[in-house]
Amino acid sequence: MSLSDNADPKGASSTPHAGPAAPAKPGRARRRRALTGVLAALAVVVTVAAAGGLVWQFAAVANPQTGVFTPPEAYPPVEPAPVLASSDADAPVPDLASVLPALLDDARLNGSTSASFADALTGEVLYEQEGDTPLAPASSMKVVAAVAAFEHLGAEYRIPTTVVEGPTDDSVVLVAGGDVTLTVDGDGYYNEYARGASLTELADAVLEARGGDAPATVYLDTSVFTDNPKAEGVLTEDLVYATAPMAPIMVDGGRKDNTQKYAEHYTDPATVAVLEFAEILGADVAEGVAEEGAAEVATVYSAPLAALVDSFILTSDNLLTDAVALQTALVVEGEMTWAAMSTVHLATLESLGVATDGLVFYDGSGLSPTDRMTANAFTQVLLGAAGSQAASVFESLPVAGYSGTLRNRFDSAGDGKGVVRAKTGTLSGVSSLTGTLTTLDGRQLVFSLISNQATTGEEAVEAAMDEISTAVARCGC
Structure with a gap:
């Protein structure tokens, strides 16, 4: 089995060269101002965490909203104090050509x-090695899904699940909208998803709207998702533990055991969801499609997009990432398909000034080993995101040694704890690390490291990447 991250059970050498400075681009000043604000905000995150954790809470808009998200591991603890200090715009730019060739010539990186590596404030490429070579990125791909979602949906967007009137007076239609984070009664998967909507809440709203009269039949309409439940390239066996067959409605991400990240998943999670809903109402279940213009009976909403991104970036949740990526495709392209998702992701990167030659997106999670990204594309998308409404992605990145999928990393590179913040990625023969770091002198950099086909094993490659990013942060060069 190939998992797309390394926080839980795991299932030809390049020649380094210094890259030229990136040419000036319109909007660089805007990105610089924006990223300066982002980096200052990261320092604020630590202060808020010390006060007891950050809570996502958004004001209600025209429609009734549900969901509050308090991620238990999203932010570093009170100690040590230096974690995520703000960047110093006057700090010297490091001479990475003096240190990276030797670091990247590590025997563990034998694939x-x-x-x-790029300067976060100016966008200048400080060093690259095969930076434009398309490789399988594993879960670093989730950064692209997050940026695209923020760009097109916005941080406050919520995924709806709606019930409309059925073909008869004693029936209703449960219209799936793409929310895979529903719970039965609010007590769901690790409480990662529990702050969104519940089927009990939806059933109560249906009963209230019908004057206490329970419907005899609930029809399930899943017509919003019109594609293969398995993204191209994803291994069939990965639909058991690493993700679920995609469907536009699920309970607890389709998990049979909502206390485990890599629990066994249902083969038909949408049917499980409607059966749970019908049981609450005491109704029978049938398949059907809502009639055009059918009157709405009740609607519930997921947690805000900002909370969903926090969750899937921190915990590297494949299923949730793909659900959000498909929701983005639905809003932008009008269809919830893998091809529409790819179109949106490529167009989003192009709009941010990212070179997309050779990039391939079969899913949003990076679980497909046939996805392709480049290290330069990753650093470019982070630089582009800094000047857009996708800048929130920086706050979601795990902190080395403290949170998310980096909680148990950097033991062999302890000096990197708290100064590296990045998205991890792991598949069989694939490792990646993409994010930001602060140098010893206080300069902020964005970086990406991708390794394919190393024979030394994922753990050895991950340790090498931890040590490389730490050495850059601590080099004083």
Whole structure:
């Protein structure tokens, strides 16, 4: 089995060269101002965490809203104090050509290794090695899904699940909208999803709207999702533990055991969801499609997009990432398909000034080993995101040694704890690390490291990447 991250059970050498400085681009000043604000905000996150954790809470808009999200591991603890200090715009730019060639010539990186390091404030490429070589990115791909979602949906967007009137007076239609984070009664998967909507809440709203009269039949309409439940390239066996067959409605992400991240998943999670809903109402179940213009009976909403991104970036949840990516495709392209998702992601990167030659997106999670990204594309998308409404992605990145999928990393590179913040990625023969770090002198960099086909094993490659990013942060060069 190939998992797309490394927080839980795991299932030809490049020649380094210094890359030229990136040419000036319109909007660079805007990105610089925006990223300066982002980096200052990261320092604020620590203060808020020390006060007891950050809570996502958004004001209600025209429609009734549900969901509050308090991620238990999203932010570092009170100690040590230096975690995520704000960047110093006057700090010297490091001479990475003096340190990275030797670091990247690590025997543990004996496959294809791509690297890109850029100055976060100016966008200048400080060093690259095979930076434009497309490689399988594993879960670093989730950064792209997050940026695209923020760009097109916005942080406050919520995924709806709606019940409309059925073909008869004693029936209703449960219209799936793409929310895979529903719970039965609010007590769901690790409480990662429990702050969104519940089927009990929806059933209560249906009964209230019908004057206490329970419907005899609930029809399930899943017509919003019109594609293969398995993204191209994803291994069939990965639909058991690493993700679920995609459907536009699920309870607890389709997990049979909502206390485990890599629990066994249902083969038909949408049917499980409607059976749970019908049981609450005491109704029978049938398949059907809502009539055009059918009157709405009740609607519930997921937690805000900002909370969903926090969750899937921190915990590297494949299913949730793909659900959000498909929701983005639905809003932008009008269809919830893998091809529409790819179109949106490529167009989003292009709009941010990212070179997309050779990039391939079969899913949003990176679980497909046939996805392709480049290290330069990752650093470019982070630089582009800094000047857009996708800047929130920086706050979601795990902190080395403290949170998310980096909680148990950097033991062999302890000096990197708290100064590296990045998205991890792991598949069989694939490792990646993409994010931001602060140098010893206080300069903020964005970086990406991707390794494919190393024979030394994922743990050895991950340790090498931890040590490389730490050495850059601590080099004083």
